[in-house]
Amino acid sequence: MNEQLSLLIALQEIDTEILLKTSILDKFPARLNESTDEIRGVQRKEAEVKARLDRLIRQKKDKDSELEERLERIAKLKDRTKDIKTNVEYQAHLKEIASAEAARLKAEDEVLAIMESIESSTRELKAVELLVREEDNKWNEVKKKIEEEGSAIEAEVSALKHKRKEVYSRLPEDMYRRYMELLTNKKGLAVVLASDEVCSGCHTNIPPQLYSDLNDTEEILSCPHCHRLLYRK
Numbered sequence: 001m002n003e004q005l006s007l008l009i010a011l012q013e014i015d016t017e018i019l020l021k022t023s024i025l026d027k028f029p030a031r032l033n034e035s036t037d038e039i040r041g042v043q044r045k046e047a048e049v050k051a052r053l054d055r056l057i058r059q060k061k062d063k064d065s066e067l068e069e070r071l072e073r074i075a076k077l078k079d080r081t082k083d084i085k086t087n088v089e090y091q092a093h094l095k096e097i098a099s100a101e102a103a104r105l106k107a108e109d110e111v112l113a114i115m116e117s118i119e120s121s122t123r124e125l126k127a128v129e130l131l132v133r134e135e136d137n138k139w140n141e142v143k144k145k146i147e148e149e150g151s152a153i154e155a156e157v158s159a160l161k162h163k164r165k166e167v168y169s170r171l172p173e174d175m176y177r178r179y180m181e182l183l184t185n186k187k188g189l190a191v192v193l194a195s196d197e198v199c200s201g202c203h204t205n206i207p208p209q210l211y212s213d214l215n216d217t218e219e220i221l222s223c224p225h226c227h228r229l230l231y232r233k
């Protein structure tokens with residue numbers, strides 16, 4: 001076989017491998033992104049529970065001050081008891097105290113209800129935080145694996161590029177340029193096998209004369225349809 005053709009076949013093999021590996025590497029950002037779905041989900045949940053807890057703590061603070069005001073009001077009312085002169089006034093005063101006490105009890109109940117919600121939300125937050133940590137660890141492992149895999153493929157690609165340089169440096173410049181043009185314009189396939197009178201690049205029939213010439217000539221021949229360089233086994 002023509003020595004140039006052997007070099008071209010070797011170059012195509014290397015380039016096919018480089019293209020394959022590069023396409024795998026191209027998918028890595030999407031793979032990384034996909035694996036963040038889980039962690040994003042639990043992080044969102046964590047933020048939700050935190051916001052709810054903050055809201056409850058603010059509510060409790062408000063209710064606490066309300067309760068304090070109500071207690072002060074009751075104390076003041078009770079203080080005034082000694083100044084009351086008439087029975088009518090006294091009855092009205094007792095009524096006022098009773099209604100203030102009822103309001104105080106209501107505020108106390110509300111504080112208790114808020115405290116219960118704070119307790120359950122705190123428990124929920126702890127559970128979600130645990131999940132976030134677990135998902136974070138899992139994500140870090142996945143990321144590490146993907147990154148290691150990526151570095152290994154990058155190293156392989158760089159070794160292949162070194163190898164391709166050795167091969168193409170032995171080709172005449174115009175032949176290499178022709179190869180590169182085909183590689184770019186023909187979807188990464190510049191040199192293809194012809195078998196059973198069919199070009200494996202475009203899958204069309206090759207004229208029988210050309211097919212037989214492929215065996216006999218030292219010339220580099222190309223497919224009349226797709227113009228890729230042909231060889232026979």
Ligand SMILES: [Zn+2]
Pocket residue numbers: 199200201202203204223224225226227228
């Ligand atoms: Zn073809």
